[in-house]
Amino acid sequence: MTSVVLGVSAGIAVYKSCELLRLFTESGHDVRVVPTRDALRFVGEPTWAALSGNPVTTEVWESVHEVPHVRIGQSADLVVVAPATADVLARAAHGMANDLLTNTLLTARCPVVFAPAMHTEMWEHPATRANVATLRERGAIVIEPAVGRLTGADSGPGRLPDPAEIFEVCRRVLAGRRAHLAGRHVVVSAGGTREAIDPVRFIGNRSSGLQGYALARTAVARGAEVTLVAANVSLPDPAGAKVVRVESARQLRDAVLAAAGHADAVVMAAAVADFRPVRRSDTKIKKSSAEPDPIHLTKNPDILAELGEIRRARREAYAAGDGPYDAPEGRRSHAGDGPGIGREAGTGGPYPRVIVGFAAETDDVLANGRAKLQRKGCDLLVVNQVGENLAFGTPDNAAVVLTAEGDSVEIPRGPKEDLADVVWDLVAQRLA
């Protein structure tokens, strides 16, 4: 039985962690709840003890003969702190040990997940940003809070993600797929674009976003900072990903290129319309007795090719010693007096370093895939055969991943998260 420590601190969202606790216990985990003193003002000790079936203490001074300040952390397979207050993030980042939870965090050698929840101002404060960066640098997984209604009438980033989403991150961390992407920023596009014909009609496609969302979720569980560019997806936001919503191919292009300038990898899982109507009517096109006017189409930007082209140009300029280039913004701010824009020490040059495309083919799947990989200049191409009950809208997928070096990796039919894991393994290898 795996041993999970659920740390709870004094955020208003702490009641949601009762549900998280149940998800752990009902799936067979032994859970020891370690609250902070103030957390018990919101939800009392009897609730945690009854739901976990284990004793609950906040202090190092109880049951001292069992040395709980060391034992609990040492014997854990996973520590998850949800909600993690600004205060607990600060104490953990500074290595403080003034209660049982922070002692446990210092003695744990297992993966540690923090799910922060607080008001937007607290989350965005430079002190909290620095504490989160420190914890991430040390290998902890800090899940981005969700955006939405906070205490009172406020809303913004700071909500505790859905307990089921936090549980899913923990489940995958426990499954051993973790940390290969700690400290990395990845961009994933998901869903299908819509090209407006008039205010009510559009040209769209059948993509549900399931594959892109699986990629985002699995990347979060590996410790990556994830920007998810979602085109018309109606799925719940994956915990920990920064979601940017778009509708059309051109909006998706702008969002992906904006995020790609400071990303290590871009995975283009969205189904992007190749064409759009030349003209969008401002008013609904009326049904009349006459035959409708034909819809003339024009080509949309080829985002994958553009990404490859930008990177190629940056590489050439980088090799020639010309600059400047856009540095990954996050790193620039942490790097302080780093080696200069676009020349990040030990990272091997301009960004994004890995570009992954998806190709949905109905015929001549592999030959078309190879040709596309070369045309677009990407590193990996995930080739799906689409058809009835294949790829779109189903929980399963099967694919072949083609590499720029001419290799191929076959992924048998299985959950979209398994496919996502193969993609991230290949991305992590290339980033290593």
Ligand SMILES: Cc1cc2nc3c(=O)[nH]c(=O)nc-3n(C[C@H](O)[C@H](O)[C@H](O)COP(=O)(O)O)c2cc1C
């Ligand atoms: C009603 C109320 C709600 C609070 N909600 C939060 C919160 O969501 N996140 C947070 O970081 N702090 C919140 N605080 C402040 C913390 O409770 C306070 O910083 C406390 O000292 C944290 O203790 P702990 O980190 O040891 O649990 C809240 C305080 C009150 C009174």
